[in-house]
Amino acid sequence: MQEFSRSLPMMLYRSLDAVMPRFRRIFGEFGLTEQQWRVLRVLWQHDEIAFRELADLTLIPAPSLVGIVDRLTTSGLAERRRSATDRRHVYVHATAKGKALEAKVRPRVDQAYDELRSSVDAGTWDSLMSGLEQISSIDDEPRD
Amino acid sequence: MQEFSRSLPMMLYRSLDAVMPRFRRIFGEFGLTEQQWRVLRVLWQHDEIAFRELADLTLIPAPSLVGIVDRLTTSGLAERRRSATDRRHVYVHATAKGKALEAKVRPRVDQAYDELRSSVDAGTWDSLMSGLEQISSIDDEPRD
DNA sequence: TATTAATAATTAACATATTAACTAAATCCC
DNA sequence: GGGATTTAGTTAATATGTTAATTATTAATA
Numbered sequence: 001m002q003e004f005s006r007s008l009p010m011m012l013y014r015s016l017d018a019v020m021p022r023f024r025r026i027f028g029e030f031g032l033t034e035q036q037w038r039v040l041r042v043l044w045q046h047d048e049i050a051f052r053e054l055a056d057l058t059l060i061p062a063p064s065l066v067g068i069v070d071r072l073t074t075s076g077l078a079e080r081r082r083s084a085t086d087r088r089h090v091y092v093h094a095t096a097k098g099k100a101l102e103a104k105v106r107p108r109v110d111q112a113y114d115e116l117r118s119s120v121d122a123g124t125w126d127s128l129m130s131g132l133e134q135i136s137s138i139d140d141e142p143r144d
Numbered sequence: 145m146q147e148f149s150r151s152l153p154m155m156l157y158r159s160l161d162a163v164m165p166r167f168r169r170i171f172g173e174f175g176l177t178e179q180q181w182r183v184l185r186v187l188w189q190h191d192e193i194a195f196r197e198l199a200d201l202t203l204i205p206a207p208s209l210v211g212i213v214d215r216l217t218t219s220g221l222a223e224r225r226r227s228a229t230d231r232r233h234v235y236v237h238a239t240a241k242g243k244a245l246e247a248k249v250r251p252r253v254d255q256a257y258d259e260l261r262s263s264v265d266a267g268t269w270d271s272l273m274s275g276l277e278q279i280s281s282i283d284d285e286p287r288d
Numbered sequence: 289t290a291t292t293a294a295t296a297a298t299t300a301a302c303a304t305a306t307t308a309a310c311t312a313a314a315t316c317c318c
Numbered sequence: 319g320g321g322a323t324t325t326a327g328t329t330a331a332t333a334t335g336t337t338a339a340t341t342a343t344t345a346a347t348a
Contacts, residue, residue, distance in 0.1 A: 004189075005201060006273070008163060008260070008261075008272075009163060009164060009167070010203065011276040011277070012156055012159055012163070012276065013203050014276070015276050016153065016156050017203060017280070018279060018280045018281070018282050018284060019152060019153060019282070021284050042148070045148075059157050059158060059161060113151065116152070117152075120275075120279065124274070127271040127274075127275055128152075128271070128272060128276065128279065129150070129155060130268070131264075131269070132156065132272065133155070134264055134268055134272075135159040135264065135272065136159045136161070138162050138263055138264075
């Protein structure tokens, strides 16, 4: 590993540090954390979604998601529902209040995202995304 | 923002999720957390380093770094030193025990890193790094 | 020089990540 | 059908991220 500060993990962390603050500022204006936004962002496109799938789509580990959904519930933005057929399964959905938030927050976030994207030329953006796609498809535990 | 799951932030998080577990497993074998590793990794190349610079090089926010250095000190791997000329400044260095760890951990981590790098073709890797370089150089607060 | 302003590290309060253990519920299987 | 096994969500314990407030110290300045 040549330069530690130029290693892939450090470059990924540095990129997030450069990119996320502008979004977090917007989330904060609406009393949302980054993870709460991610959950809502997914809930907005599903009438109802299985807990496990919500964890997968938001990239939030299940134990963390429990608390996040708890706080969204306390805020009146989301709710849980236990499956009647298999009481182990939990489904989550946005409340009317949670759904109403989309019209206010998304335009702001989408605009910030467009500005971000336009700050890099299209070719660089595409090859970056392509590279990230390949990295993220690498198997965690290398088979033998 | 087209596909949420294909947005830059999510791609970055997904990439980290794909890449970091293999390293964390190694860190864990030596009783180290990821952040403790990052701090040691930097301390190994500085006889002594200013607290603020340590925070910058590890990308660890100062308030978090306080606790991390505390725990490294408790483990006997690092130590603090207050500047005599300006007692507000703190310097950190690795102990003999902390330095000795490098010979054991680094080879393992370096090998894992080489394996990771070789799992992607060189051209993709380079354009990925170049893209991350550009993203991470974007200014947090856009000037007007 | 006493006062005020600026700095560097730390603490505080809250939310989240990570790993392991646990509980409840459903499925297997003899 | 009842005990062993598996599965889904949750709890627990510890470490870290995030933002704001605080403390200690130094620099600035009237």
